Amino acid sequence: MANVDYKGAIWRPSPNHEARTAPISFVILHGTWMADDEAALNRLSDASAKVSCHYMICADGRIIQLVREEQTAWHAGISAWGSIERLNPHSIGIEISNPGPASGVAYSDTQYAVLEALLTDILARNHLTPAQVLGHSDIAPDRKDDPGAHFDWARLEALNLAAPWRPYPTIDDPLAALRHHGYRGADKDILAAFQLRHLPTHVSGTLCPLTRARILGHERA
Ligand SMILES: [Zn+2]
Incomplete structure (x- = not known):
């Protein structure tokens, strides 16, 4: 599809973006903590909510692209990592559909499989290393806990798509x-x-x- 940066993605544009003002240096992983995909996609496309991401991985493994990688999406908010503050202009944001840790619902094998393929493509195209893949909780530790303790970082680390400690x-x-x-x-x-x-x-x-x-x-x- 002409409008997507990843060939497996479905284009569903969100108005919540702005010009990118910095090189892409990070990929930030999120959990949606919403009841279902439609609720999450609606919020990520609601102009009054002022939030978005580049990609959302649905419960069934579909990948939706909402903002082009060349644009800044609004997923990180107040955040910091090392010497960089406010990571939105510096990053690509991926939301993974999940109703949250209290729900007891695991991220599925299908979601991990499509995330792994997407991350492989993003890291290669943007010349990023596994250490540049972070969670929202890493960069906003005072207010965010996604993608959560139930997210299997070790699985990404084993594939060199995230860095072990x-x-x-x-x-x-x-x-x-x-x-x-x-x-x-x-x-x-x-x-x-x-x-x-x-x-x-x-x-x-x-x-x-x-x-x-x-x-x-x-x-x-
Ligand atoms: Zn988040």
Whole structure:
């Protein structure tokens, strides 16, 4: 289709976008936390909601493109990673349909399969590395928890589509390590963000012994 950047996508344009003012440096993954696909697509296309994304992966695996990659979509909001604040102009946003962690509904194998194909294409076309694929919770740890502890980051890591946590041998303060990595925010918020992604069975926002060991790489000592 002429209007899409990914050949497998269906074009359903959203008015919620603006000119891109920075190079694409990140892909941000989201969970919709909406009851169903139509509700999410309607909100992402509602001019009064002022939110959007580039792609949404539906429950049945269809990929909808709402904003062209050359335009900025409005998915990240107030956010920061490393020295960059407000990631919208710097990123491509992918929403994955899911009613949220409290629902008990898992992301499906079909959704992971199409996400993997889409990410492979996006990373190649935009010359991005796995470390540039982040979750909304990584970049807005004080207010966002999507794609959630039930999102299988390890599956993406195994395919080199996201980066596993690697300890910094010269940093022995866990919070300094998180901030060196890119996390920005209060201690409890960035600990929770780390746990959501790298220790999803222990999401507490506290520096429990296992979290400390995981951050510092001391688990197998
Ligand atoms: Zn989000």
